[in-house]
Amino acid sequence: MAKRSWLGGFLDRNGQALGLYILLAVSFWLLFLIILPQLAMIDFSLRHDLPAAQQGGPQDVWTFENYRHFIFGLPGNPDGWNRLDVGVFGRTIVAAAFVTILNLVICYPVAYYLAQVARGRQARVMAVALVVPYWVNEILRAFAFRIIFGATGVINSTLLTLGIIDLPIDFIRADIALYAGLGYAYVLLMVFPLYNAIESLDRNQIEAARDLGAPWWRIHTRIVLPFAKPGITSGCTMVFMLAAGALAAPQILGGPSNLWFTQLIYGQFFESVNWPRGAAYAIILLVACTLLVLLVMRLFKVRLGEIGK
Amino acid sequence: MAGGVSVELDRLLVQFDEFVAVRDANVRIEPGEFFSFLGPSGCGKTTILRTISGFLEPTSGAVRIDGKDMAFIGPNKRPTALIFQNLALFPLMTVWENIAFALEMKGVGAADRRKHADELLALIALDGQGDKYVHELSGGQKQRVAIARALCAEPSVLLLDEPLSALDLKLRQHMRTELRTIQRRVGLTFIYITHDQGEALTMSDHVAVMREGVIEQIGDGRTIYDDPATAFVASFVGENNALPGRVAEIRDGVALVDTSVGRLRARIATAARDRLRTDAEAIVFIRPEALDLDIAGASAETTIQATVIGEEFEGPNMHLQLRHDGGAELRVSLVNKGRTGTAGIGSSLAAAFDPMKAVALPSGALSAEE
Ligand SMILES: Nc1ncnc2c1ncn2[C@@H]1O[C@H](COP(=O)(O)OP(=O)(O)OP(=O)(O)O)[C@@H](O)[C@H]1O
Ligand SMILES: [Mg+2]
Numbered sequence: 216m217a218k219r220s221w222l223g224g225f226l227d228r229n230g231q232a233l234g235l236y237i238l239l240a241v242s243f244w245l246l247f248l249i250i251l252p253q254l255a256m257i258d259f260s261l262r263h264d265l266p267a268a269q270q271g272g273p274q275d276v277w278t279f280e281n282y283r284h285f286i287f288g289l290p291g292n293p294d295g296w297n298r299l300d301v302g303v304f305g306r307t308i309v310a311a312a313f314v315t316i317l318n319l320v321i322c323y324p325v326a327y328y329l330a331q332v333a334r335g336r337q338a339r340v341m342a343v344a345l346v347v348p349y350w351v352n353e354i355l356r357a358f359a360f361r362i363i364f365g366a367t368g369v370i371n372s373t374l375l376t377l378g379i380i381d382l383p384i385d386f387i388r389a390d391i392a393l394y395a396g397l398g399y400a401y402v403l404l405m406v407f408p409l410y411n412a413i414e415s416l417d418r419n420q421i422e423a424a425r426d427l428g429a430p431w432w433r434i435h436t437r438i439v440l441p442f443a444k445p446g447i448t449s450g451c452t453m454v455f456m457l458a459a460g461a462l463a464a465p466q467i468l469g470g471p472s473n474l475w476f477t478q479l480i481y482g483q484f485f486e487s488v489n490w491p492r493g494a495a496y497a498i499i500l501l502v503a504c505t506l507l508v509l510l511v512m513r514l515f516k517v518r519l520g521e522i523g524k
Numbered sequence: 525m526a527g528g529v530s531v532e533l534d535r536l537l538v539q540f541d542e543f544v545a546v547r548d549a550n551v552r553i554e555p556g557e558f559f560s561f562l563g564p565s566g567c568g569k570t571t572i573l574r575t576i577s578g579f580l581e582p583t584s585g586a587v588r589i590d591g592k593d594m595a596f597i598g599p600n601k602r603p604t605a606l607i608f609q610n611l612a613l614f615p616l617m618t619v620w621e622n623i624a625f626a627l628e629m630k631g632v633g634a635a636d637r638r639k640h641a642d643e644l645l646a647l648i649a650l651d652g653q654g655d656k657y658v659h660e661l662s663g664g665q666k667q668r669v670a671i672a673r674a675l676c677a678e679p680s681v682l683l684l685d686e687p688l689s690a691l692d693l694k695l696r697q698h699m700r701t702e703l704r705t706i707q708r709r710v711g712l713t714f715i716y717i718t719h720d721q722g723e724a725l726t727m728s729d730h731v732a733v734m735r736e737g738v739i740e741q742i743g744d745g746r747t748i749y750d751d752p753a754t755a756f757v758a759s760f761v762g763e764n765n766a767l768p769g770r771v772a773e774i775r776d777g778v779a780l781v782d783t784s785v786g787r788l789r790a791r792i793a794t795a796a797r798d799r800l801r802t803d804a805e806a807i808v809f810i811r812p813e814a815l816d817l818d819i820a821g822a823s824a825e826t827t828i829q830a831t832v833i834g835e836e837f838e839g840p841n842m843h844l845q846l847r848h849d850g851g852a853e854l855r856v857s858l859v860n861k862g863r864t865g866t867a868g869i870g871s872s873l874a875a876a877f878d879p880m881k882a883v884a885l886p887s888g889a890l891s892a893e894e
Contacts, residue, residue: 417612420614422579427600428629430600437628438614
């Protein structure tokens with residue numbers, strides 16, 4: 216009954232045609248683009264890697280083998296656990312967290328300036344300057360970074376000319392190019408939620424704190440940051456999820472010895488052509504990232520509903 | 525608590541780019557005084573307050589607090605505390621944390637902060653409400669928390685930017701008395717901003733009336749009301765009938781002015797004594813309550829013949845709207861002494877006034893809000 220009247224109200228508000236279209240589009244999106252593919256992935260991840268002929272045969276039963284493999288590796292593995300894959304996984308999570316924090320540190324001052332200090336023309340110019348780089352395709356941007364950070368790139372040649380260093384620094388091997396590239400890729404995703412949150416803070420609050428004797432950094436820790444917490448959470452969540460799931464940037468900018476977990480997943484799907492294991496690894500990444508985000512949100516006492524604000 | 529100190533504005537000029545928001549303000553506010561800036565919206569009141577508190581630097585001139593020039597001393601270093609028009613309480617902190625914020629910034633420990641906050645809560649009659657959040661308080665309570673938060677910084681000067689404007693009429697009147705009581709108790713210098721002339725007159729020791737960035741008059745409430753310095757002050761503060769004309773004669777501080785309702789006799793305002801000349805354009809201001817229907821010994825120069833075009837009975841007062849044949853309209857307020865009133869709308873009568881209660885001023889801009 217309640218549901219029917221909600222539906223009726225929805226259709227009345229938007230008109231029959233538009234209302235139906237919205238309902239259908241959202242249902243299609245949820246069902247066919249999110250729920251079903253994920254279910255298919257879960258199904259895949261629980262199967263054996265069988266040649267096409269045996270699929271659907273007596274050996275095609277559900278198994279946790281792929282998940283077991285992630286933790287313990289091949290049978291008879293001398294380490295007792297899958298040092299390589301778990302290691303890559305751990306490094307990816309830590310590196311994604313690092314990129315997120317780096318991004319937050321860089322973007323907070325920008326967002327604050329944009330939201331509270333810049334006025335009129337200046338603010339518009341800044342916003343455009345933030346958006347324009349995203350007109351360039353992601354892959355091209357990553358290659359640009361590779362060139363900038365390369366042995367003969369702008370940075371190394373400048374440092375060499377200035378005599379600060381004698382030999383070029385291998386930014387690629389040190390993963391500095393990767394962190395910079397990933398950080399840069401998600402600047403907008405961090406700046407806008409922060410901007411949104413800080414922009415709605417009443418300027419008088421900042422002035423009141425100052426008037427009551429607060430030095431500038433206390434104004435941030437006591438007034439602006441707590442107020443911006445939902446924005447910080449939503450920005451960090453997006454950046455973390457996307458950084459952990461990034462593929463192009465690690466492919467292009469990653470050091471030769473350091474794999475990103477997504478590269479492993481990619482390898483399972485397209486090099487080993489072991490789709491079940493690839494699916495299992497993808498789900499492990501998804502679940503681990505989600506749990507981590509929820510844990511951090513609990514730690515910082517942010518509720519899920521607040522993020523949407 | 526630190527006692528109040530003096531505040532001086534010395535030829536203060538504040539400009540935003542080309543626009544002059546405050547022009548040549550000279551004010552001396554005595555220690556412990558309740559001083560108000562009164563003026564219509566956009567006249568530069570907030571600008572003056574922000575300059576005193578240090579959020580704006582003067583373009584030229586000086587702000588002196590307790591005799592010391594405040595140039596380039598930030599708001600967090602001045603002995604002032606500002607109460608914002610919208611209060612700007614911190615929504616994510618409890619009431620007591622709000623109040624004790626200034627102590628927190630000084631590095632005082634939590635236990636001492638709490639103790640001090642509780643004392644201030646008692647002062648504003650909100651004992652035991654310290655653990656609430658700001659949104660759980662009523663408008664008047666928030667108001668008092670904002671005052672306590674400012675007092676907690678132990679300022680010598682409290683600056684208030686129309687703090688009562690968001691409250692309803694009843695509460696506003698109540699808070700006026702309360703503010704005055706708190707001010708007497710703590711003995712601080714209060715600088716108060718308002719566009720409500722009733723508020724300024726009832727609370728203040730002195731009032732500065734502003735128009736378009738210029739201070740037109742400084743005086744106590746009675747002087748402002750009875751002896752305005754300019755036509756703007758006369759028309760902005762309280763109700764007034766303005767009758768423009770030309771000065772025919774000046775004798776012993778009294779002017780005879782030819783207006784559309786005839787020749788009127790009026791005392792020349794003190795501030796205009798040496799400015800008003802024979803043949804100059806002038807305005808005679810007569811307050812509605814200065815007009816009466818029978819004044820013994822009224823002459824032609826203190827009487828206006830007019831027709832009643834409206835009546836409002838208010839209880840203690842009766843207001844009449846009159847129109848002179850020449851077109852000028854007048855408002856008359858009669859104290860209800862039990863008499864029967866007029867012969868009704870359309871009847872003709874003579875309204876008379878005491879020439880010492882009418883004020884002649886050189887003509888000038890009037891207040892836009894009637
Ligand atoms: N930051 C600013 N930049 C440019 N002009 C400003 C600025 N602040 C104020 N003004 C202008 O200065 C004038 C005075 O403003 P102010 O805020 O002091 O008025 P006010 O007397 O407090 O008015 P109200 O009663 O409406 O609060 C206004 O015309 C306003 O447009
Ligand atoms: Mg104002």
